[in-house]
Amino acid sequence: MSNILTVKGLTKPFYGNPVLEELDFSIESGRVVGLMGPNGAGKTTLIKTIMQLYRADKGEITILGKEAGTATKGLLSYMPDTNPLISWMRISDALQYYGDMFPDFDKERAGELCESLRLDTGKKVTALSKGTVKRVLIMLALSRKAALYLLDEPFAGIDPLGTNQIIKTILTGVREDASVLIATHQVKNIETIVDDLLFLNNGRLVLSDSSENVREFRGKSVEECYLEVFSHA
Amino acid sequence: MLKNLKWDALDFIHRYYLFLIGMFASFLLVIIPIKSNGVLSELLVVLSAGLGFVVFAAGLILAVNVGYRWLVRKSHLLELTAPQPAWKMLLSKIILTTLINLLICLFILQMSVLWSNNGKFVLLSMQNLKGIPGLVLLLVMIDCTVMFSTIAAMSLRVLRQRPALSTGLLAVVLLTGIITFCAVYMTARGTLILPSISGQNILTVSGSLMIFSTVFPTLFALAVILLEFLVGSFLLTKYFERDEM
Amino acid sequence: MNFNPAIPIYMQIMDMIKRDIVTGALARGERIDSVRALSEKFGVNLNTMQRACSELERQNVINTQRGVGSFVTEDAQTIANLKEEMSNGMISEFLQGMQNLGYNKQEILEIIRKADEL
Numbered sequence: 001m002s003n004i005l006t007v008k009g010l011t012k013p014f015y016g017n018p019v020l021e022e023l024d025f026s027i028e029s030g031r032v033v034g035l036m037g038p039n040g041a042g043k044t045t046l047i048k049t050i051m052q053l054y055r056a057d058k059g060e061i062t063i064l065g066k067e068a069g070t071a072t073k074g075l076l077s078y079m080p081d082t083n084p085l086i087s088w089m090r091i092s093d094a095l096q097y098y099g100d101m102f103p104d105f106d107k108e109r110a111g112e113l114c115e116s117l118r119l120d121t122g123k124k125v126t127a128l129s130k131g132t133v134k135r136v137l138i139m140l141a142l143s144r145k146a147a148l149y150l151l152d153e154p155f156a157g158i159d160p161l162g163t164n165q166i167i168k169t170i171l172t173g174v175r176e177d178a179s180v181l182i183a184t185h186q187v188k189n190i191e192t193i194v195d196d197l198l199f200l201n202n203g204r205l206v207l208s209d210s211s212e213n214v215r216e217f218r219g220k221s222v223e224e225c226y227l228e229v230f231s232h233a
Numbered sequence: 234m235l236k237n238l239k240w241d242a243l244d245f246i247h248r249y250y251l252f253l254i255g256m257f258a259s260f261l262l263v264i265i266p267i268k269s270n271g272v273l274s275e276l277l278v279v280l281s282a283g284l285g286f287v288v289f290a291a292g293l294i295l296a297v298n299v300g301y302r303w304l305v306r307k308s309h310l311l312e313l314t315a316p317q318p319a320w321k322m323l324l325s326k327i328i329l330t331t332l333i334n335l336l337i338c339l340f341i342l343q344m345s346v347l348w349s350n351n352g353k354f355v356l357l358s359m360q361n362l363k364g365i366p367g368l369v370l371l372l373v374m375i376d377c378t379v380m381f382s383t384i385a386a387m388s389l390r391v392l393r394q395r396p397a398l399s400t401g402l403l404a405v406v407l408l409t410g411i412i413t414f415c416a417v418y419m420t421a422r423g424t425l426i427l428p429s430i431s432g433q434n435i436l437t438v439s440g441s442l443m444i445f446s447t448v449f450p451t452l453f454a455l456a457v458i459l460l461e462f463l464v465g466s467f468l469l470t471k472y473f474e475r476d477e478m
Numbered sequence: 479m480n481f482n483p484a485i486p487i488y489m490q491i492m493d494m495i496k497r498d499i500v501t502g503a504l505a506r507g508e509r510i511d512s513v514r515a516l517s518e519k520f521g522v523n524l525n526t527m528q529r530a531c532s533e534l535e536r537q538n539v540i541n542t543q544r545g546v547g548s549f550v551t552e553d554a555q556t557i558a559n560l561k562e563e564m565s566n567g568m569i570s571e572f573l574q575g576m577q578n579l580g581y582n583k584q585e586i587l588e589i590i591r592k593a594d595e596l
Binding site: 030031032167168171172176191192193194195211212215216219220221222223224 | 481482483484485486487488514517518521522523524525526529
């Protein structure tokens with residue numbers, strides 16, 4: 001089992017306050033990883049640093065054995081927690097844009113996802129509700145044949161039906177050797193689908209374990225473990 | 234890179250189609266033949282000129298925008314995470330801003346000829362067009378400097394904390410520096426010829442917009458653009474970061 | 479599928495499959511779905527399903543033939559053992575629960591006899 005992502009000693013201060021501090025972890029291939037922590041813990045910062053949108057002060061990021069650079073961006077598929085869609089576009093335009101910008105974008109898959117996520121490709125992105133925008137972003141991110149998918153708050157503001165659809169898509173739509181990193185507050189939603197846990201607090205990794213280990217050896221659900229870890233933090 | 238250019242151009246057209254319509258409207262207003270050569274005809278020419286100058290000014294600003302807005306908008310999250318080298322993104326913006334600047338320079342010159350001929354359709358001559366490359370080059374150099382300043386301001390940790398201020402300061406400093414250097418160099422060499430734009434010259438058929446009257450400023454501007462392109466690409470690849478906190 | 483989130487999910491899946499085998503919902507020697515199809519059916523990720531299947535394989539509850547597929551064991555004894563294992567588990571749980579309520583063994587037997595007559 002090879003590592004898709006390895007992070008060593010990653011440090012990034014913001015205005016002098018450490019937002020990421022000496023992070024060390026790996027993501028193996030074929031795993032679903034839950035990145036969890038309270039607001040301001042550094043989840044979005046970590047994902048953006050992996051995507052090279054932010055720059056670390058110290059440490060290294062390796063993707064499939066290669067140092068993070070322009071080429072490795074093609075191995076990562078990113079779903080931001082804010083809306084990056086260009087305002088004049090319709091969903092169909094966004095599909096074309098993605099198709100041009102990302103060589104591994106699968107138009108057929110995108111079509112299937114649009115159907116299962118109930119997306120009307122003729123609609124303008126400015127006319128979409130927040131929840132629908134998220135579904136579009138998930139559709140775009142999961143239509144790429146990447147090695148690692150980084151989803152930042154994919155469930156925020158989505159109804160239970162949509163949440164189920166998204167979970168189903170994550171479970172079935174990803175290649176066996178690809179991995180998914182989900183940053184979320186909704187611990188309950190990912191309770192049964194997440195393999196590995198990364199708990200982040202104030203930029204530090206306070207727990208890194210598999211969910212089944214937590215159940216077997218701590219006798220706790222992921223949610224209970226989260227509450228325990230963070231109420232003491 | 235062509236794909237970048239395609240989407241950048243589409244983006245420009247979708248966002249600023251009013252500007253393009255304005256150009257077309259200004260052209261129509263002056264070209265519509267009026268039977269009676271009277272007050273109405275004069276009025277249309279004045280309207281066309283007014284609109285034309287507004288459109289020209291808007292065009293100048295929009296051309297600068299091309300180099301700057303894409304880094305500030307949320308869509309940078311998409312553009313910067315695509316597996317494409319920085320130079321492709323920058324080159325596309327430089328080409329687009331060149332095309333826009335070229336368009337508005339041709340527009341204002343052609344319109345000036347039309348206005349001074351009261352709407353009679355007279356096309357620009359080669360003589361008129363002599364000054365256009367120089368003017369476009371100057372404008373592109375300014376736009377590139379703004380784009381470079383934006384990238385540099387967000388690449389150096391010290392400057393990142395006040396990105397808008399840093400960008401503005403950097404752009405002003407660089408432009409002042411470039412123009413001063415150019416002027417000093419040319420004075421020293423005795424080749425300084427101040428641009429002569431007399432109202433008479435622009436508005437007649439024989440006039441032209443000559444800014445760069447010697448070879449040196451042209452080469453210098455090209456060198457500045459090239460340098461900003463190369464260093465900008467490097468900074469964008471390794472150091473650029475947009476602080477959203 | 480509702481799982482108890484505090485108990486390893488792969489174990490719960492294994493129990494469900496074992497139960498199906500014991501009750502006959504999954505017949506002896508019957509072919510079972512691929513790991514992927516099963517993971518979709520149970521609503522869990524591939525790794526969890528894979529672990530459950532590997533464990534069942536290790537316990538000889540299912541057999542996988544390369545290139546052909548996975549099948550429920552043909553061995554009646556294995557299934558009988560499963561049945562016994564599961565019933566023992568239920569009984570000790572029941573006894574534990576009743577003892578926690580304060581009943582002694584005599585009382586428990588009496589209660590069962592009465593319940594049976596109804």
